[in-house]
Structures are given as structure tokens and as C-alpha cells.
Amino acid sequence: MSDVLMVGSVALDSVETPYGKVQRALGGAATYAGVAAGFFTGVQVVGVVGDDFDPAHLAFLASRGVDTAGIERVPGGKTFHWAGVYSADMNSRETLATELNVFETFAPKLPQAYRRTPFLFLANIHPALQLDVLNQVEAPRFIGLDTMNLWISIARDALLEVVARVQLLLLNDEEARMLSGESNLVAAGRDLLTRGPRVVIIKKGEHGALMFTEHGLFAAPGFPLEVVKDPTGCGDCFAGALMGQLAAGEDIDEESLRRAVIYGSVVASYNAEDFSLDRLRTLTPDDIDHRFRAFVALTKFA
């Protein structure tokens, strides 16, 4: 059982969906990923917040197995704030505000105690910052990387430098097509596998995920949910639970990677059932086991 270090955004989100809305609720990629990983193993988070960040949020993270010593608090600063509204069918969303605030000058500084953590997840931040983090860690065993369309457009070379130094690349279908230049998703995954990582996972939202390794492809369905209240953070929960599950185990082989993809899908599917991280506040290990078995029942055939 190893710890996982997460580096990325800690945020306050204002989100509206057909099921309701929240104002300045807990959010951020490292937050979602950290809490999701905390169901499986110990977690450290490196991020930055302003002094408007409710200490109760830090207490919640700590209660979920997350070491928050690496979350810098900037006096007089304001926390990164994102606001968005989802379409009626939840398949698209419009960003209403992106106030970077203290996140604008975020320069991740890893506490000495974190530099030898064996598992590292680079959540979606500028690739130059991700490179900075890579230069502060001491030979981690397994590095996972997330990114976004913006960096593929404006910082492609730096991003490809990061990609070449990680074991796992996670991205969505649109980003996979952009980064590879291949419109076919299988061709895109195979191309990205030649750029460094030994595992490429293409997230397809409600349609599940496709994993590419030297052993071939693995297709995981999205869990069919009758109620999706707020999909925000599902991709980060997927990545966090996946990294946490891998860190909790011994070997990283095809079997453990596939199992980790399913655990990622399990936690991501629960996360969509309520706003912000609210569903994760009450989620139990029994719930996770229950839905893992539901995934088995959902997919088995002979």
C-alpha cells in the first residue's frame, strides 16, 4: 500500500444543472481526485487556496484520508472560482466565469516529505507547472497525467514533454483526437501509446472509457445512471480512484489496471449523483464494493 500525491486545482464552483444549483461549493480537480483516491489509500494534495476557503473543507479532506499540509493558503487571496451551467440533457456545459485568483500564480512547491511518494497524479494544470513538479519528485514508481484542450492548443510541445515522462495518460475523446491528430479513436489511442506512456485511457463520459496498453484494448462502460444531478468532477474522480486503487495494490499489470478502471468508473458514477463532492461525503467502502459487483453483472456474458 503506497500513498498517492495529487497536484492540481482546489476550487470553489458555482454550478447549475436541471436538478438545482450550488454557489461556491467545494470543487477543483485535485480535490475530487484526492477524495476519490482516499477511499483506497493515503493521499497528499498540493494546491493553493485563498483565505476565503472555509477551513471546514480542509477538515472534510482530512476526514477522507487526505493530507492537506501541501495546500498553501494565500493571505488576502481569493480561491480559484469556476461557474458553469449544464444543458438540459447534461451533455454540454457553458462556462459563465473562470476567476483564477490565487491559482493564476500557482507554482507547486512540494513539501520535502512528499518528494518520494511512489504514486503521482498530475491533474490538469499548465504543462510547464507539471514539468516543474516532475523535477521536484524523486523517481516515483507510477505517474498519471491529465490535461485539457487549452494546453493541447497553446502549449503542445511542453505537454508532449510531460507525456513522454509519465506511465499513464488520461484524456477525453476530443483531447485524444486533438493531441494525436487522428480522428479515429483507436488510431488516436495507439498513436498516444507511442509517445511515452505505457497506458493510455480515453474517457468518453457517459459512454465509459477505453484503455490502451501493450496487451490491447479494454472497454469499460459508463454505469447507466437514472439520475445525474451534476457531472462536475467525474473525470477527476475516475482518475483519483484509479490511481488510489493501483497504489493500494502490489503489481501494476493488465489485470490490476482493468480493475482500477472499473473502480474509477464506480466512484465517478457515484459522484454524478449529487452536486459538488456531496455524494462522496456519505459514500462508504460497502457502496463501492456494491457497485463494483454491479459492474460485473452489467458486463458479463459467456
Place this chain on the structure above:
Amino acid sequence: MSDVLMVGSVALDSVETPYGKVQRALGGAATYAGVAAGFFTGVQVVGVVGDDFDPAHLAFLASRGVDTAGIERVPGGKTFHWAGVYSADMNSRETLATELNVFETFAPKLPQAYRRTPFLFLANIHPALQLDVLNQVEAPRFIGLDTMNLWISIARDALLEVVARVQLLLLNDEEARMLSGESNLVAAGRDLLTRGPRVVIIKKGEHGALMFTEHGLFAAPGFPLEVVKDPTGCGDCFAGALMGQLAAGEDIDEESLRRAVIYGSVVASYNAEDFSLDRLRTLTPDDIDHRFRAFVALTKFA
């Protein structure tokens, strides 16, 4: 091992995709479904063509195990012709021409020998004609039904009458939402299950299929293809292979239904690899077994 009777369109299609084009090539829902089913069991097709329909097409169908005695030939008539062009990413298509010709007055008349066939597939035609067919058959064991958005819009009541009399309803995600009035796909499937059929399968194109039964949900992925030359007829191949596989077996239970969904996905995925029915011309039972095993490898986890 039972035979399957298919009733629906036999057509000539002109199709253009980024990979090329064909003019007046063999097509039609009953044709695709019939040839797909012919890999598993004996097939009878009821349809109509004009005297422009090349007898070589009938010879090909016969070579694939399809009894063509129920395909009426109208002297002086022209065969149903559909022309369409696919978008660059193959995810949408534009219809350039729909010339119904002899199909406009198609009134399915079942040969006496077909009326006791145990398995019946009602391919996509006007629900009033599907009802006509139901009134000509003698207590078939298992009836599958396909439809389209047009009939949901303009012949909803007749369609629901057919739905109430079949065991299996097949439709795509958009149609499932339209017919049920539910925007969520799980809610849509559950609603349709209350309207008569004991099996509802929602086709999601490249994203696979979701099957709803009293035992719960089954999610089958789409087979990840690197080259898709022409997706025309894939939904019909899926339905045909599924019906053929069920008819070839003994029991119709959860296990055999799930296996049939995978066989449907196998034949549909091969069909997309070439224009018209061309890939099915060379497809072998070994190819089918090979891709069935690839589906196992694609989806298994522990």
C-alpha cells in the same frame, strides 16, 4: 435450430463516405438482417423489388442461407433506392434521395410455408404493415421489432400496438427517448419494458448497446474499429445476427440473450469495414468466432 423470417426493405443504395462511394449497391434492412442471420440459421425474407434488381443479388442471398421465395418481383417496377453521404467523422449522414418505388405500395404477403416460422423479425417499415404481418403469422415463439423516428412521429399509436405484441424491441438512443418521452436512457429503457416486450435493446452506434430485461441491464461495447468504411446497415446486421443466434439455440434466457447481443455486435462491426454487404460476402464462421473471443478479451476484468 429454428428458422427466422424477416420482413422489410430490400433496396439499392448509393452511398458516399470519406473512404469512397458505391452506386446502386445491394442494401435494405431485410437484406442486411437476413444475410447476418444466415451465418447462424436458416432465413426467409419477405420483401419487394423491381425488375432492375440484379438476379445475382438473389443468388448471393441464397448462397448465404436465405430463402428468397418471399421476395416479390414487380414487372416494370423499380427497386427502392436510397442515396446518402456520410460526414467526415462518420457520425452523421445526409439523405440525398429516397425513391420508394415498388416499396411505396409494399403489402407483405407471407407465403403459406412461412406462417409457422418460430422466429420473426419485423424490420423497419410502417407499423400498420407490421401489424398486417402479425395477423398473418401463427403464434411465433419470438418476435423482434425495429422501427424509426418517422413512425414514432406520425404513427405512434399503431407502433405502440405492435410494441405490445412483440418480445423484443430494438431501437436507437434517440428513438428510445422519443418513444418513451424520457430523456434519461435508463428511464427510457425501463419505460419501454412496461409496454409489452420482455427485452428492450437500445443501440448506441459506436458506443455499443444497452439491453434491458427483468434481470437488469447488460452493457455491450461497440467493437473499437480502426477503419469504418461504411456504417450503413450495421443496426440491421446487429438485429439479424442476434435473431439468428437466438433461433439457432435452445433456450431464450438472460445468458443466451447476452451472447446474442455480442454476436450481433460482432457481425455489425464487420459490416462497417466495407461498403454495402461486401464484407459479409467474404465473412466466415471462423471470423465470427475470432471476434467473439476478441469481445471477451476487450471486456473481461476480475
